[in-house]
Amino acid sequence: MVFSSLTFIYVFLPLSLLFHYLSRNTLYRNIALTVFSLIFYAWGEPMWIILLLISSFYDYFNGILVERFHGTWKAKLFLILSIIGNLGILFAYKYGGFIWENIDWMLKNFNEWFSTSMETPFEKPTNTLPIGISFYTFQTISYVVDVYRGDVKAQRNPLNFLMFVSLFHQLVAGPIVRYVTIAEQIENRKVDWALISSGVGRFCFGLFKKVVVANIASELVDKYMIYTYHGDGNFDLSSYEAWFGIVMFSVQIYFDFSGYSDMAIGLGRMFGFKYDENFKHPYAAQSVGDFYRRWHISLGTFLRDYVYFPLGGGRKNRYRNVVIVWILTGFWHGASWNFVLWGLYFGCFMVIEKLLEDVLKKTPRIIRHAYTLILIVFSRALFYFDTLYLSNPHFENSDFKYESDWSPLFGFIGNLFSSPNAVNPAFYGDLMMHVYFFILVILLCIPWDEIFTEENRFRLKVERVYYFAQPAVNFALLVIATTLLVNATHNPFIYFRF
């Protein structure tokens, strides 16, 4: 189920809130929330719920055992077992196909060179990616590691642990909520109208970002990043249109994902949970490093705390550690070399920024900002065309072969810098027809809360007005989103596939 569906907003959410608040008893509320979370997860693809349950109970016991044998080699053993189990699930279901393809490719080449006849030792996995697997496996890993470090006590109640893993607010597309963040709230959460109301506001705002901004941007992306098949891999786009398309994809991916995170945080508050922020105006960043302190913060801090610091952090082999973390960040996003390249791309720029730290500091803000945005926007091509090698399902059952098997990614990048195509006259019409939309996007990307600090009088006034206007504002956002959803057929979240 997705948050931006009429089923979720008008059937699932009211029912889950109703059942959750029927009683003040925490045990009852946790049971209600767990049941609704499992219904949410099982919606449309119920078979994966078994994997979720196995993963949850596996780490539930690992957590208890790690705590029980704290300080002994057995604790380390169960920690390693937990990590192997979680990464094993992740590799089996997310990376199995990718590993098979690469082994198969290597063996084919090996056979060709050395006239051998070796075959890939296992069948190519054909399963689809279980929704949210990248998020919940990381959550459970962080839990067991935190128990091992003594940062948190193991959860003894299996129901509470299952609820932590399966909380529908953040289960399928994050943020990656660490157990330590909500350990107290699981057993004793305090809910008041201020918290619920702020959750409502956050949810409506996130819904608006997704349904209005991300979905309209996606229509432009479909139009300006899609390639026309000419049999020779050429695009029918001018450079202006190609840049416009990739900028719109950057807009889409940000509003899509941050909209989801806003909704998740808002839903959490409606049920009494306080999740950490996952985005802080990333497109206002002054450097690549700054960007990733503002973008998908829960993944960044996870890899910082559980990979970068254990590797030695900035004290030992700093640059190597940065590159490793970034390759892992890329690989987390998907089983494709594109994502590895994407991670490497940013890893390299992070290293360069560290090396040129002094130069960057002296550079004017506007230049730093422009440099960051260009690098970020350009990198989105690796996300959009998520393969380096083309296997177009359209031609799968055909004996007709595409002339070039390389991904359209390369043709698109070529078009960004040099295109023989003239600008289509309809492009200018599209710009005019979306001019208010562009203004809205810019307004929403500006970090107003950084410009107007908490003591700022103007900000205080605006907050005061919002306090009184919030029912009307949120109702209006809900109606606008509903209006567009009624006339929409398909609007999945991009981060569902990670």
Next chain:
Amino acid sequence: MMNLINSIVFFASISSMVVMYFIIGDDRSDIEFHNGKAYLTEEKRELTELQPFTFENYLNGDWAKTFDLFVNDNFPHREIFMQWSVELRKLRGIEVENQEKIVYIKPKKGEQPKFDDQGNPIEYLDEYDDSYSNGLLVLNGRVYPRSGGSPKLAANFARMVSEYAAQLAGEVRVLTAVPPLSSAFIPASEYSHYNGQNQRSLEAIRNNLTNGAIFCDVFTELNNHAGEQLYFGTDHHWKPIGAYYAYVAFCKGAGFTPVPLEQMEKRTKTNFLGTMYQMTQDPSVKENPDVMDYYIPKVQSTAIRYGEFGFKGSAAKVFEHGCSGGATYSTFLGGDRPLMKITTNVKNGRKAVVIKNSMGNAFSVFLISHYEELWVVDLRYSKQNLIEIIRTNNINDLIFAPGMNHVMNPNTVNMMRRLGTQSGVYIPPKPKPVVDSTIVITDTVP
């Protein structure tokens, strides 16, 4: 206090819809009922009904998917929200009068039903493929695909046709009559490159045909009449006049004398809003419904249509004069039948098979003036073995007349290739239509 009001307003809003659904029920202005089933009037489709819950359809995800569609289709006051959404979308920017627009369409997911409960064909933009993947251009209330085909893909089609020509050498003539896409005739100079692209794509067919296969130059014939409206503006098909010029080109290739339009009966249908309007939902297109003049050859004919595997035929019509509204184009052959046999009073002993998609429907009706027997095979739906039909019925001409979009799609080219090898159940050469004045239709103007 405001926090409480905010929370209550939100909860009341999201809860009220379920309550309103039960209050409103079927009392809606956006649905109409046919044969006990509810249809969404504007969208020309059946209203989604709630599936009974079973463990099996829950496990495979069908129940949840249908439930989502059910909630969407039955959302209280859906028609009002739909109207609002059109107005809301206008707020994205500045609307310019007669502005050129590009509308991107997404392929329909999953298999679409081909026929409704009554056995009538359902009109879709079912040929979704690369011809439409670059979006549709809306220009002055008319819609065009933003594509001009590809010579390389056209060559692939020509190779397939040539294979048939080799296999059937000495038995039948193999001809092609492929029309360009409507993009070839966009009345604006900035899009004139599509004309050249279409031409190059079709020339590639000519250049790659071998084994005596005959190329009928439909493009040149249509291009000579480029100033006329050859294609619909609201639908992805061509107008009968466009199909007629293709027929003229075919006659030149086949060595026949085309029947002049004046010798046919002309009829007119108005107010046609077809698939392109459905896909774009553009108001300027809605304001420009198509008018369809069509021409009926003065030939007596009877028609029998068969299902995919065609165990037995049932009576059909070459012209379904009753078709109107969104189904206006189904006037020809009654839409896409998997296989149709037309017998005429042209006693010249010539027999032909036409391989076509829906574009070929308007074209095939002109051929009845030249053949005693015409077999019309829909390349997508027929499971009959083409070679068997040809040999059993002593066919003289095998005519490939699919739309360009199917020529450009390697999958549909392969479907045409498979027609010659698939082992569909064979139809007896002489099915027995019940000779009854009510069901054997004569398209005759004495």
